[in-house]
Amino acid sequence: MLSCTSSSQKDSDCLGKLNKHHAVCALVLAVLLALVVALSVALAVQSAGSRAAGAALPGAPVPSCASDWVGYRNMCYYVSAREGNWTWSQAQCSGHGASLAMLQEEWEMEFLQLIKGDLDCWVGVRRQGEHLERVDGSNFTFSSLVHGKADCVYLIDNSVASSGCSLHRPYICSKPQAV
Structure with missing residues (x-):
């Protein structure tokens, strides 16, 4: 954890370190969020593909009679x-x-x-x-x-x-x- 309580540090140095720390955290969060979105999209595409493939497979034939039978x-x-x-x-x-x-x-x-x-x-x-x-x-x-x-x-x-x-x-x- 970053702390700016030392009396030898100037206020501007401390603020610069905090801003860099926040920027790194924001970057890590953005990357994690992008990964979550990418995985969600990949799962959705895979799921849709398997449903479409299942729909394309022929089902069992259904016995039938003419309309007046x-x-x-x-x-x-x-x-x-x-x-x-x-x-x-x-x-x-x-x-x-x-x-x-x-x-x-x-x-x-x-x-x-x-x-x-x-x-x-x-x-x-x-x-x-x-x-x-x-x-x-x-x-x-x-x-x-x-x-x-x-x-x-x-x-x-x-x-x-x-x-x-x-x-x-x-x-x-x-x-x-x-x-």
């Missing part, structure tokens, strides 16, 4: 109000890259009962000899739930039934969600 559990469903026979209905679904809904899981039957409303809709199950088969050729494991012994299957009210394939009904298509 309903998405549920990675599947897209379309309930048509148009009516046709079972074969025509399957052809309509194929035109959309889909098939008649195949009722693969119990939750799917429950879900389709909800979205079809009051319509009795064709689904992608058909009798092949003594057993029921999905349009992809797999065995329909819920055969005991189907009322009737006709060839083509449709959803009615809260159950599954069969009728002649030439009857005209609305239909339900399904396909995996696009990515």
Whole structure:
């Protein structure tokens, strides 16, 4: 610490030493302040750069369905109000890259009962000899739930039934969600 209490020093000498001391302190403070500002700017630039790089990276693809289709559990469903026979209905679904809904899981039957409303809709199950088969050729494991012994299957009210394939009904298509 600088002190000017000696009687041998002149007042002007003492003031000169104090001014030099204050100038050095001011210079040190200015350098420290400049370093703090520079570090702050560097951190801000680095942070902005990492956010921008993160924004530029592609995210995981989001599955989606066409606007008139309903998405549920990675599947897209379309309930048509148009009516046709079972074969025509399957052809309509194929035109959309889909098939008649195949009722693969119990939750799917429950879900389709909800979205079809009051319509009795064709689904992608058909009798092949003594057993029921999905349009992809797999065995329909819920055969005991189907009322009737006709060839083509449709959803009615809260159950599954069969009728002649030439009857005209609305239909339900399904396909995996696009990515």
